[in-house]
Amino acid sequence: MNITIKDIATLAGVSYSTVSKALNGSPLVKEDTKRKIVEIAKEMGYEPNIAAQRLVSKNTKIIGLIWPTIERTVLATLVTKISDEIANTSYSMVLSVDPIQKAMDTFKKFQVDGIILFEENVNIDINPNSTPLIAYGVSRQRNYQYPIIDANHEQAMYEAVHYLYGLGHRNITYIGDISPIDPFQMEKYEGFKKAMDKFGLAGDEYIIDTRGLDWYNGYVAATKLLELNSLPTAIVGGSYDISGGIIRCLKENNVSIPEDISVISYDNIPQMANMEIPLNCIGVSVEALASEIVHSIINLVETENLETQYKKMTPTLIERSSCAYART
Amino acid sequence: MNITIKDIATLAGVSYSTVSKALNGSPLVKEDTKRKIVEIAKEMGYEPNIAAQRLVSKNTKIIGLIWPTIERTVLATLVTKISDEIANTSYSMVLSVDPIQKAMDTFKKFQVDGIILFEENVNIDINPNSTPLIAYGVSRQRNYQYPIIDANHEQAMYEAVHYLYGLGHRNITYIGDISPIDPFQMEKYEGFKKAMDKFGLAGDEYIIDTRGLDWYNGYVAATKLLELNSLPTAIVGGSYDISGGIIRCLKENNVSIPEDISVISYDNIPQMANMEIPLNCIGVSVEALASEIVHSIINLVETENLETQYKKMTPTLIERSSCAYART
DNA sequence: TATATAAATAACAACGTTGTTAAAAATGGT
DNA sequence: ACCATTTTTAACAACGTTGTTATTTATATA
Secondary structure, eight states, rough: OOOOOOOOOOOOOHHHHHHHHHHHTTSSOOHHHHHHHHHHHHHHHHHOOHHHHHHHHHHOOEEEEEESSSSHHHHHHHHHHHHHHHSSSSEEEEESOHHHHHHHHHHHHOSEEEEEEOOOOOOOOOOOSOEEEESSSOSSSSSSSSEEEEOOHHHHHHHHHHHHHTOOOOEEEEEOOTTTTTTHHHHHHHHHHHHHHHTTTOOOOGEEOOOOSSSHHHHHHHHHHHHHSOOOOOEEEEHHHHOOOOOOOHHTOOOOTTTOOOOEEEEEOOGGGGGOOOOEEEEEOOHHHHHHHHHHHHHHHHOOOOOOOOOEEEEEEEEEEHHHHHHH | OOOHHHHHEEEHHHHHHHHHHHHHHOOOOHHHHHHHHHHHHHHHHHHOHHHHHHHSOOOOOEEEEEEEEEEOHHHHHHHHHHHHHHTTSSSSEEEESSSSHHHHHHHHHHTSSSSEEOSSSOOHHHHHHHSOOEESSSSOOOOOOOEEEEEEEHHHHHHHHHHHHHTTTTOOEEOOOOOOOOOHHHHHHHHHHHHHHTTOOOOOGEEEEOOSSSSSHHHHHHHHHHHHHOOOOEEEESSSHHHHHHHHHHTTTTTOOOOOOEEEEEEEOOGGGGGGSOOOOEEEOOOHHHHHHHHHHHHHHHHHHOOOOOOEEEEEOOOOOSOOOOOO
């Protein structure tokens, strides 16, 4: 049997409503008694019954995160960061790995205050006027029923090229997935192409389609690249895993990074620093993303205003040791 | 404002306590009225307020899963399966990716009925007489304060060798991680050695230490193997990822599976069927593991009996197309 | 010292359920 | 038609909180 405010009340010789107020720091109770009550509560190891709190206070102080598929490292890191971020607020987070509709049902039952949805490029129609919801990901339809937060993939790749150009590179290869069904990847590709155009470096031969986002896809693509008779001076990797494969392949073939080839990767996650060569990277940092997502949903929950409809976040570039000036 | 049993009551012209009973299928209310009430409830889209239910019924019907680090594919699959399994019961699952102690605190606040802990080889001392808890993983200390469920790694590897022996293989190589600090890996290694001893095939030269569990580790180890002048007729791979690297390497070097070399892998997960060659594998299936874990924790929650202290689950072998009779 | 006012505390309703007890309605046997 | 059951329904307390209202106690003012 757990202890309640009533137990504390009898021990402190006050009424339980006074205990409630004291524990909530109400100015209606004398500082003295407040202190005493708080002390007794602590010493008894009191934990408020959240079911009771919720019953009376209408909101659950829970944010539900729907994460239908447990996937790439980037998403896992993002989940962790979101969890941390929420832990700093008065809210808690619960995670569901169920399919979207089922997770929505569960969360409706749980009466969570808000939902964060990792959208998997799936167009699922969601009961619009129910729980506050924001999505992370890309929306294909133009009229959003809920706010969406997204990284600006296109800008990221543009900036990557811009950065390499500034280092004197004129011979840049993009190694990434160019799947037309994945809007994320297409945006990256577009960004790269636009930049190459802009800086007068365009040409299809500078692009290798990995046909996948995994480590091995990068490895294979890099192998293919090395078979060419003229190598680029810089590579833009399309994802964390792809870049992992690329640098492994280069290393095995005694191509030095960054002396022979500079490498910059998409995905701004801390793990980039722990690779065999600490990688320069560009992307919205998971911290920034997590922070934006959490603040948005809480703001949405507490104010019910949803002016911001589609927020594309600006990427940042992190310099480490995988890029250098182009050799003259 | 959500609808409550009182709303249903007024609409049905009965008392709210009757509604409660009807909705819970109590035999105390006439079938006729029961039907009517249920129908009205459905049509109004009634959802019970779980906070209220919990408040009165003492237990929360929530199982907490502590998953401190988001990791290998195998664990991710296991989480999904556990989630599915729990969804089939009257319980719900919430997931915390926080560090163990913090997650424990959160769950205490949530007043979850039970906790599943993915133990990370960390010896954390847990307040023993609090929430029912079972762990998945290996315990180093001999006196468990809580039940532990674990796959029998040793037996799995023993059976793998046994199986290959039955197919006529006498020249078997183990490619796996032999890290003495990882009890899981050591158990696998021991199982392999014991079987080789038993069948008179022993010898250290049949073992390659991958020094890691990743795809690339397997790839490198296989490359090393192919440099030997005499190849084995069968390989036992130490993990899903390792085996992925192995078969890719063999394929690249035009070694046919299973014509030239048979391959069997540890880790019994569905993904094994989707590899370039559907792999024979051995291990406790995630379904079995999930089922056992879920039933154990629910049993523990509902009966408070914890007779079973340390359960090592028996692995099963799945035959696909990566093993064949040894050539004579 | 009495009285108005302010401060501190207590009492109590409410939140939406469930389970127990009390009341009403239906049924059966004489 | 009357009483004893049995079936069905209603009434109500309880769960542990919070917030509002009522009461007590302390303080200041005349």
